Amino acid sequence: MTRxxxxxxxxxxxxxxxxxxxxxxxxxxxxxxxxxxxxxxxQAERSxxxxxxxxxxxxxxxxxxxAVGVLGAIRDDDIIFASYRDHAYVLxxxxxxxAVMAELYGKATGVCKGKGGSMHLFDVQRxxxxxxxxxxxxxxxxxxxxxxxRYDHGGDRVCVCFLGDGAMNTGAFHEALNLAGLWGHDGxxxxxxxxxxxxxxxxxxxxxxxxxxxLASRFDAYDIxxxxxxxxxxxxxxxxxxxxxxxxxxxxxxxxxxxxxxxxAAHGAADLLQPYxxxxxxxxxxxxxxxxxxxxxxxxxxxxxxxxxxxxxxEAERRVQEAVTFAEASPEPAPGELYTDVYGDERQRER
Amino acid sequence: xxxxxxxxALKSTLVQEMDxxxxxxxxxxxxxxxxxxxxxxxxLLARYGPKRVIDTPISEAGFIGCGIGMAMLGLRPVIExxxxxxxxxxxxxxxxxAAKIRYFSGGQAGVPMVIRGPNGAGVQLSAQHxxxxxxxxxxxxxxxxxxxATPADARGLLRTAIRGSDPVxxxxxxxxxxxxxxxxxxxxxVPFGQAAVARHGRDVxxxxxxxxxxxxxxxxxQLAAGGVESDVIDLRxxxxxxxxxxxxxVRRTHRAVVIEDQGGLYGVAGEVMAGxxxxxxxDLDAPxxxxxxxxxxxxxxxxxxxxxxxxxxxxxxxxxxTVA
Ligand SMILES: Cc1ncc(C[n+]2csc(CCOP(=O)(O)OP(=O)(O)O)c2C)c(N)n1
Ligand SMILES: [Mg+2]
Numbered sequence: 111m112t113r114x115x116x117x118x119x120x121x122x123x124x125x126x127x128x129x130x131x132x133x134x135x136x137x138x139x140x141x142x143x144x145x146x147x148x149x150x151x152x153q154a155e156r157s158x159x160x161x162x163x164x165x166x167x168x169x170x171x172x173x174x175x176x177a178v179g180v181l182g183a184i185r186d187d188d189i190i191f192a193s194y195r196d197h198a199y200v201l202x203x204x205x206x207x208x209a210v211m212a213e214l215y216g217k218a219t220g221v222c223k224g225k226g227g228s229m230h231l232f233d234v235q236r237x238x239x240x241x242x243x244x245x246x247x248x249x250x251x252x253x254x255x256x257x258x259x260r261y262d263h264g265g266d267r268v269c270v271c272f273l274g275d276g277a278m279n280t281g282a283f284h285e286a287l288n289l290a291g292l293w294g295h296d297g298x299x300x301x302x303x304x305x306x307x308x309x310x311x312x313x314x315x316x317x318x319x320x321x322x323x324x325l326a327s328r329f330d331a332y333d334i335x336x337x338x339x340x341x342x343x344x345x346x347x348x349x350x351x352x353x354x355x356x357x358x359x360x361x362x363x364x365x366x367x368x369x370x371x372x373x374x375a376a377h378g379a380a381d382l383l384q385p386y387x388x389x390x391x392x393x394x395x396x397x398x399x400x401x402x403x404x405x406x407x408x409x410x411x412x413x414x415x416x417x418x419x420x421x422x423x424x425e426a427e428r429r430v431q432e433a434v435t436f437a438e439a440s441p442e443p444a445p446g447e448l449y450t451d452v453y454g455d456e457r458q459r460e461r
Numbered sequence: 462x463x464x465x466x467x468x469x470a471l472k473s474t475l476v477q478e479m480d481x482x483x484x485x486x487x488x489x490x491x492x493x494x495x496x497x498x499x500x501x502x503x504x505l506l507a508r509y510g511p512k513r514v515i516d517t518p519i520s521e522a523g524f525i526g527c528g529i530g531m532a533m534l535g536l537r538p539v540i541e542x543x544x545x546x547x548x549x550x551x552x553x554x555x556x557x558x559a560a561k562i563r564y565f566s567g568g569q570a571g572v573p574m575v576i577r578g579p580n581g582a583g584v585q586l587s588a589q590h591x592x593x594x595x596x597x598x599x600x601x602x603x604x605x606x607x608x609x610a611t612p613a614d615a616r617g618l619l620r621t622a623i624r625g626s627d628p629v630x631x632x633x634x635x636x637x638x639x640x641x642x643x644x645x646x647x648x649x650x651v652p653f654g655q656a657a658v659a660r661h662g663r664d665v666x667x668x669x670x671x672x673x674x675x676x677x678x679x680x681x682x683q684l685a686a687g688g689v690e691s692d693v694i695d696l697r698x699x700x701x702x703x704x705x706x707x708x709x710x711v712r713r714t715h716r717a718v719v720i721e722d723q724g725g726l727y728g729v730a731g732e733v734m735a736g737x738x739x740x741x742x743x744d745l746d747a748p749x750x751x752x753x754x755x756x757x758x759x760x761x762x763x764x765x766x767x768x769x770x771x772x773x774x775x776x777x778x779x780x781x782x783t784v785a
Contacts, residue, residue: 189534191530220567221567221569222565222566222567222569223567223568224567225564225565225566225567226565226566226567227565230565230566232565232566232567232569232570233569234566234569234570235569239530239533239570240562240565240566240570242558243557244553244557244558247526247553247554247557247558248558249526250522250523250524250525250526250527250529250530250554251526251527251529251530251533251558252530253523253526253527253530254526254527254528254529254530254531254532254534254538255530255531255533255534256530257527257530257531258530258531258534258535258536259534261486261512261531261536262483262484281522281550282522282523282526282553282554284523285518285520285521285522285523285524285526286523286526286527288518288520288523289517289518289520289523289524289527292518296511296512298512450568451563451564451566451567451568452563452564452602452603453563453603453605453626453627454563454571454573454625454626454627455625455626455627
């Protein structure tokens with residue numbers, strides 16, 4: 111299994127130990143998912159460049175192993191909160207890619223009727239409680255949601271909260287985690303915190319933004335058990351998170367994992383020059399590309415060959431193009447939609 | 462009808478709503494063991510236990526944000542802020558999350574949550590503890606803003622707030638907690654967006670809300686002795702704002718004075734005046750006048766604090782100018 115230690119300088123040292131041994135069928139499914147997410151994101155960027163997608167666009171390219179591993183380790187009735195870099199989670203939860211693309215296009219058929227956009231995807235029916243644009247601002251929501259899961263029915267659902275390395279320096283992070291730690295003492299906060307340490311918050315690296323770059327250690331301050339793991343390998347993420355989630359389900363206490371990952375993509379689609387990192391650094395991380403790694407493993411196991419790799423890519427591209435066609439053909443939101451969804455009871459609006 | 466203090470009207474309503482609906486829970490600093498800074502929640506921890514009466518650390522952004530998450534998942538948190546001043550450290554949660562989640566989720570999620578506590582000045586708490594924030598929160602679509610001035614409205618508006626489906630900014634006032642008034646026995650609600658006419662008169666319309674209602678009524682009584690009859694309108698909620706009742710009154714009196722605690726710039730009074738000018742300009746016989754707090758941070762010294770706030774004399778003076 112691949113586990114990661116962090117040395118005194120906060121530099122991650124990845125150590126291969128053994129493979130956890132996920133079924134080949136499962137791994138193949140994850141491979142398909144990662145390929146699909148990447149194709150979706152690449153298309154989203156093309157659509158942005160063509161002026162079809164507006165605003166900010168934060169892509170997930172490079173980080174696919176985290177979403178795939180985490181979502182593979184939880185149940186359909188668990189719930190999820192996330193930041194604005196949120197396309198992968200809804201796609202993996204099974205939301206119709208056409209409705210996701212249509213949301214990016216600002217169309218009436220989008221998951222949020224075109225009112226949220228890329229940063230505010232929602233699919234409450236599938237337990238996805240949003241995409242939030244203020245860094246760290248969603249952490250308290252996730253802690254409160256976790257409390258609710260144990261408030262009346264005492265079930266064993268968990269709430270997963272994805273956050274970036276940068277979010278760990280916000281006040282909301284610390285206030286929410288102290289509350290989560292406290293409530294966890296009473297078994298009332300089944301919160302799974304997944305830090306996606308992609309090494310940067312926009313252009314500011316972790317060592318330049320965090321006095322202690324070994325980020326996971328911060329959870330100790332709030333009595334939240336935590337681990338660090340390789341975030342480029344879906345099997346490792348899955349294995350670590352599955353065990354963490356089991357524990358959270360059993361105890362109602364929060365648990366955190368810092369996944370070490372990387373976005374090859376620009377921070378947002380407008381981040382063109384990237385003066386904060388060397389091209390060679392991106393190349394180095396690409397050596398451990400989650401899709402390529404998984405592909406190799408599957409080829410080795412005899413589950414993939416050139417033809418199958420091509421077929422999977424073609425199928426992903428077909429689904430993405432279908433989503434684009436749907437988004438393009440979809441109508442703009444009706445002008446009357448401007449005033450709906452402000453209040454639950456619309457009669458309560460201005461009299 | 463029984464007489465209750467404003468505080469007891471709030472507390473008994475919390476009890477009734479918590480008994481009625483197990484999803485209602487309370488959260489805030491020192492609301493449990495300590496009993497609440499203004500004793501509104503005294504005894505409720507013993508009655509409902511720590512799962513429903515949650516004492517929090519001093520983390521306004523944290524626990525108000527948690528309340529939002531709870532509300533999205535179907536609970537109905539009623540959160541106490543020790544005073545509204547401290548809500549400013551949670552402004553991001555209130556404004557960026559609570560007010561907007563329904564909209565940017567395309568109606569998929571809502572935030573049925575109440576945040577309540579004392580707002581404004583009056584007891585020598587100086588600059589950082591005396592802010593009146595109705596125009597700040599009144600600015601944001603997605604929020605409701607209620608400001609009950611009487612025990613009866615405290616109950617009726619709180620009930621509407623708790624039973625509604627959206628976030629409510631519920632503004633109380635330290636000087637009102639001891640106020641006594643008749644509170645109907647039956648299970649009534651006061652709908653949002655419906656002002657109350659607290660006194661009827663034909664000569665001038667006085668529009669106000671919250672604490673300043675009482676000085677406005679006192680001024681109106683004195684003016685009546687001098688032959689000037691005032692229509693006194695208590696807005697009760699600032700979002701929605703019941704301009705229809707105000708305009709209807711102004712059409713009869715042709716004169717208006719608007720009274721508020723907070724400073725006059727960018728405030729509620731300015732908004733009400735704009736509404737009158739937009740909808741009843743031709744009915745006016747005199748310019749609308751406002752009586753606001755002075756445009757300064759709140760001073761500590763009692764003499765200065767009194768100068769900084771509206772009072773009966775200032776209101777009477779403004780009315781005399783208007784009817785002259
Ligand atoms: C409170 C706040 N400040 C600044 C920003 C602008 N901003 C958007 S993303 C971002 C970086 C966040 O980094 P991280 O949490 O590591 O997430 P990542 O983008 O790497 O996924 C910044 C500074 C913001 N959205 N919110
Ligand atoms: Mg980051």
